[in-house]
Structures are given as C-alpha cells and as structure tokens.
Amino acid sequence: MKNTHNKFFVYLRSYLTIFLPKQRNYSQHTIAATQQVWGMLLPYICKRAEKRIDNLTFADFSYETVSEFLDDMEASKNWKPATRNHRLARIRSFFHYAAGLDPLLSVYLADLRKIRLKKGADKSFVLDFMKPTEVSAILHQPNTSTKMGIRDMFFMTLMFDSAARNCEMLTMRICDFKVKEKVVYLIGKGNKPRCVPISDTTVQHFQQYVKRYHSSGDETSLIFYTLRHGEKTPMSDDNVARFIRKYSTQARRINPKIPEKVHPHMFRKSRAMSLYRSGMPLPLVSEWLGHNDPETTLIYARADTEMKRKAIEKADALAGTPTLPEATNGIWNGDDNIIRQLLGLEAK
Numbered sequence: 001m002k003n004t005h006n007k008f009f010v011y012l013r014s015y016l017t018i019f020l021p022k023q024r025n026y027s028q029h030t031i032a033a034t035q036q037v038w039g040m041l042l043p044y045i046c047k048r049a050e051k052r053i054d055n056l057t058f059a060d061f062s063y064e065t066v067s068e069f070l071d072d073m074e075a076s077k078n079w080k081p082a083t084r085n086h087r088l089a090r091i092r093s094f095f096h097y098a099a100g101l102d103p104l105l106s107v108y109l110a111d112l113r114k115i116r117l118k119k120g121a122d123k124s125f126v127l128d129f130m131k132p133t134e135v136s137a138i139l140h141q142p143n144t145s146t147k148m149g150i151r152d153m154f155f156m157t158l159m160f161d162s163a164a165r166n167c168e169m170l171t172m173r174i175c176d177f178k179v180k181e182k183v184v185y186l187i188g189k190g191n192k193p194r195c196v197p198i199s200d201t202t203v204q205h206f207q208q209y210v211k212r213y214h215s216s217g218d219e220t221s222l223i224f225y226t227l228r229h230g231e232k233t234p235m236s237d238d239n240v241a242r243f244i245r246k247y248s249t250q251a252r253r254i255n256p257k258i259p260e261k262v263h264p265h266m267f268r269k270s271r272a273m274s275l276y277r278s279g280m281p282l283p284l285v286s287e288w289l290g291h292n293d294p295e296t297t298l299i300y301a302r303a304d305t306e307m308k309r310k311a312i313e314k315a316d317a318l319a320g321t322p323t324l325p326e327a328t329n330g331i332w333n334g335d336d337n338i339i340r341q342l343l344g345l346e347a348k
Contacts, residue, residue: 141247188290
C-alpha cells in the first residue's frame, strides 16, 4: 500500500468538505455527527498506535482497533447499540468513499465490514416521555435572576413548545424566530424545512433572552452559543445534556416520578404525546414533528396505554362488562401428587 499514509488525510478532508456537503448534499447535522465521530476516533487511534495524528495511515484503522474503540466508547460514554451502530456506519462510510477513489484501499473496508452490528432490546413500541406536570417541574428549575438561568429556561421552553430536535435547536438563527407571526423555522433531517407555531409565553422568553444575549441585533447569529476565550462558538450537544440533567435532578426532588435519565429528545417526545392526547390527529402530529415517514408517528398511538385504558373504561361504562371471577387457588394447590399426575409422572 504505497503512499497510503499521504492519502489518508487528503481523502478524509475531501470526504468531509466536498463529498458529504457538495456531492451528496448531506445536511449539516449529518456532517456534524460525522465530524464528531472522527473527532473521537482519531485521538483514540493516535494514543493506541503511539503516533502523531499526521502520521496515521489506513492500516492503523484495523478491525481490532476500531472494535476496541467502539467497545471503549460504549463503556465510557454509555453508548446504546443504536448509537454504536450509527458511529460504525459513519466510519465505514469514509472507507467506502476512499475505496471508490483507490481500489487498493478496499482491503481496509473489507476488514471493517467484519465488525458486526450490535443488537439491542427491541424498543420499537416503547416511548419514553414525561407527563405535563413532570415537564413543568423541570422548566421551573432555572434561576431566571441570572443570565445563564434565562438562557436555560428559554432553551427548554422553546424545545418543548416547538418539539424541535436538539440539532434543530442548535442550528437555529435569530432570523428563524418570527415574533409577529409567532412561528419558528426549523431545518430538520435531510435539510427539510418546516414552520412550527409557538406560544405567546415562548415569544416572551425569546424577547427577554435576546436582550441579554444578542444586543448586537445580528439576525444571522445562532440563537444559542457559548463563549470560549471571549469568542462565540456553537453550543454543543454535551452542554445541553448537562444542564437538562442538572435541572431534571433538581426537579426530581419535587416530583419523584420524573425519569432518572432525562435527555433532550425526551422533551420532543413529551410534546408530541401531549398533542396526541389532546386530540391532534396523528397525521398532523407527524407533520409537526417533521417525520419523513408518517408510520414513525404511530409509536405514539401504540405507546399510549393511558388512552387505551380510558377508552376501555368508557366502553365498559356504556355497554356494561361481565363481572370477572375472583382469583382462587387451583384444586392442586399444595398437592404435589396431582401436579405430578398432570405432568405424566409417577405419584410419590
């Protein structure tokens, strides 16, 4: 594999800056997720191979090394099987691209293809969401007498009210928030835009927030940012997860029913379930959430046992229901010989 060490970063750079955004027209969310994977993988490989980052070659990304990386991240970062599989797919995607440019590199892609996808529990009908009282308890935790509290309060309020994905929140700009129309424009998966109505309360939070964080009036600025060495930088997923975890822990002291692990996406799911329970038809919920496939939204109907319970109770009240017999012990209770006879065994 002559000169492959020179090709590695040339190909990786073109993959991230040309292939994904310009040739495949992938969304900035997908590109950011890919960059994040490589941002974790490269330092790991450097440490393991005891090399400087500019000396890495394709050969350093072997089946064994990448497998160990995934195992380590699964343990240290608590990656779920779906997250692990997604990260692996992002890594393989680059090697597939490189092999297309240089067939001699196919050997490395073939090596990584030996890594099996990890199966997790089937949670296709399980929906983790919070009830309105639980969401409310969390939203009331930030101290709005502080600048940071104003930001956190507005972020969580807007996330819930708009049912936005975390990545949609972090790429939203001032010009995407229309105060007079009381709507926000979100760019979802596949660069698919959608317009979502918001409440008067959220508008008020926005106006208070902008006064403290966007005094310059630049309409193109990201709404949410952090300061590093005095410079504005995009807010990270980890930062959002951190303050949501903080406020949910505080709120759990007031409402013990709040889940142990509250994550940003749970606000979106909770909002969707609230809308569905309030009578919004599933097709409209699907449009609100920006789902490409309306079938995805059926999980809200499948998961809502409370609505099913109420429907059953209402039906029983109207039509009547037979009295169910009390549970009693079987005639064989305490009699091992009867049980053995039923099983075709000899009595003791």
